[in-house]
Amino acid sequence: MNPLQRKDLEFHWHPAVHMKSLEKYPPFVVRRASGCFIEGIDGRKVIDGISSWWCKSLGHNHPRLKAALIEQVSQFEHVIGATTTNETIIALSEKLVKLFPGMSKAFYAGDGSSAIEIALKMSLHSRINRGEHKRTKFLALAQGYHGETCGALSVSHLETFKSVYSPILFDCIVLQGIPYLNGSSDPLWNDCSAYWDSIEETLEKNSDSVTALILEPIVQGAGNMRMYSQDFLGKLRAWTKAHNIHLIADEIMTGLGRTGKMFACEHAKITPDFICLSKGLTSGWVPFSAVLTTNDIYDCFYDAAPAQMNPGKETFYHSHTYTGNVLGARLALETLTILSNDFNWSLLDEKASYMLRSLYDVAHETDVLTNIRGIGMIAAADIKDHLYTFEKMEKMIHAAFQGGALLRPLGKTIYWLPPLIIENPEIDHLREITKRALLSVF
Ligand SMILES: Cc1ncc(COP(=O)(O)O)c(C=O)c1O
Known part of the structure; x- marks a missing residue:
């Protein structure tokens, strides 16, 4: 030593x-x-x-990320995100939502776990604002991993990370029987019907009490790099849509090229209600993350919300000091520019x-x-x-x-x-x- x-x-x-x-x-x-x-x-x-x-x-x-960071740091490095804006964060937000058709708004945080907390809270909060008070539970996949803050750990399924902390975690309904495979040439990739009936049974049992299903699309990273059928992902999306349940796609590991597509959701041609991004978003330069969501979610926090909206609950309180930090935003913008314009x-x-x-x-x-x-x-x-x-x-x-x-x-x-x-x-x-x-x- x-x-x-x-x-x-x-x-x-x-x-x-x-x-x-x-x-x-x-x-x-x-x-x-x-x-x-x-x-x-x-x-x-x-x-x-x-x-x-x-x-x-x-x-x-x-080199391009280094140049972008230097250029940004020579202008300003951080300003409160609540009531200010800047060209960088505007350009990044526009780029992110346009990269994923169906997404409308971008919200920012500092790391992957925080992005997960935000998506969970936004989903639940939107239910309260809509008067859907029974929808308080979360569904998740067996072997899933979503981070190590308490909410993220609650919807994760890996005992190594969570067992010690179980007294302070909330319950989550776990879906077992996932159609795992070794690659997209497996017939299960396009047809997982044989697995679906038993999964649908668990889903149906809980369909009235659940606000969102959270999953890592296609590859479960910390769960031993398990890979599963795109047909399964597609079926889950169809089912959640039909039952008014949100889908949270945790693309923190899979997003931005890792599975061969910009987003792993593209394998199943689905649009979730929330997408969480981090890690590759700045190409790992600084802690930075984003939650993309739809106007359907956003609108129930907005002034012109439906009549049943609960007064005083319009503001989404997740007031990270470093929300939208401009250094992270500049790096993310350059990363996305490279991936979308200059990547083979x-x-x-x-x-x-x-x-x-x-x-x-x-x-x-x-x-x-x-x-x-x-x-x-x-x-x-x-x-x-x-x-x-x-x-x-x-x-x-x-x-x-x-x-x-x-x-x-x-x-x-x-x-x-x-x-x-x-x-x-x-x-x-x-x-x-x-x-x-x-x-x-x-
Ligand atoms: C799929 C997934 N979600 C969430 C996280 C948590 O991200 P962070 O470590 O930045 O909090 C990770 C980290 O490995 C991850 O792989």
């Missing part, structure tokens, strides 16, 4: 890591990062195989296929992986049950890091979720390091 690492462990409590394990595997001390690579103070470069918790969609230190989407498809084939190669050459799956720029596989132990996985992560790749498996699932700008030779690099790390441990 070097002196900086020692000092770090003395004063810095890291998130989502068992602190004692950092004595054995000390944190990498970063000096700079560029493209797909992170460089340490010792000059060592590691490829960012997980886009630094799934956010660095355009890679590190993108057909090349992305080719890269996605290449990456998945590469993971198949790793599986073939190591014989330790099963359930290989991929959609867009996400490729995942599970360590075979009889081989997996937590300790071995920890060793594998370390071996990969020593070999030059940052990986962060989820339980027994290893995955690649690199910056969208990754090139095929960098995928080869990731493949070789992953293969060697797996062979050295399993």
Whole structure:
């Protein structure tokens, strides 16, 4: 351990890591990062195989994003969002709602979990304003993950994150029996009828008391990169619409190119009532998030609301200090401009296929992986049950890091979720390091 690492462990409590394990595997001390690579103070470069918790969609230190940030910071860096506006936030809001036909308004927050809290609160609040007082519950998918503030955790289903906090969380109705698959060539992708009846039964039982169904469209990230049928997503949307239930699409991980389309909802050609975005929205430059919604929701907070509106409830109180922070907004605007005007989407498809084939190669050459799956720029596989132990996985992560790749498996699932700008030779690099790390441990 070097002196900086020692000092770090003395004063810095890291998130989502068992602190004692950092004595054995000390944190990498970063000096700079560029493209797909992170460089340490010792000059060592590691490829960012997980886009630094799934956010660095355009890679590190993108020159256009850096220029945009510098230009913005030279003008002003933050002004209260409640009663001021500026050209940047106006342009971003217009761009966001026009990117997703059917959306009409953009509301901002600082991180993904806050965006989820906002969507949950807006849905519930809109019911109160409409006099639909019975609609107070939320539906969510088994294995879903929506963040770690209390509301977001309540609608998440992963025990690892929530069990300790259950005394302060609210109940949520969980939908089981999701038609999982390994990619869009599975027949389930286009027809999940065999699964639908039992799911519809649970839905129907709760249809009068629910305000919204929340889900991660197509790929459940923290739930071990599980992928499911676009037909299922389409059926859920049709059902929610028919039963006056809102659909909240948590596109915090899937949004902005990750699944091969700008939004994962596009796979099922659906328009939800709320879309939550963060992570790739600024290409991971600063904490920033957005909730897009429809005029139908917005209007029931507006002055000219229906007669049954509850007086005094028109204002949506979610008064984040940094709402609409202009540095985040400028970075988001530039990210969206790059993605919508200057990004090669057909090349992305080719890269996605290449990456998945590469993971198949790793599986073939190591014989330790099963359930290989991929959609867009996400490729995942599970360590075979009889081989997996937590300790071995920890060793594998370390071996990969020593070999030059940052990986962060989820339980027994290893995955690649690199910056969208990754090139095929960098995928080869990731493949070789992953293969060697797996062979050295399993
Ligand atoms: C699908 C999804 N929703 C919400 C969140 C929470 O975002 P944040 O960590 O910015 O609060 C995450 C984070 O990983 C996520 O993957």
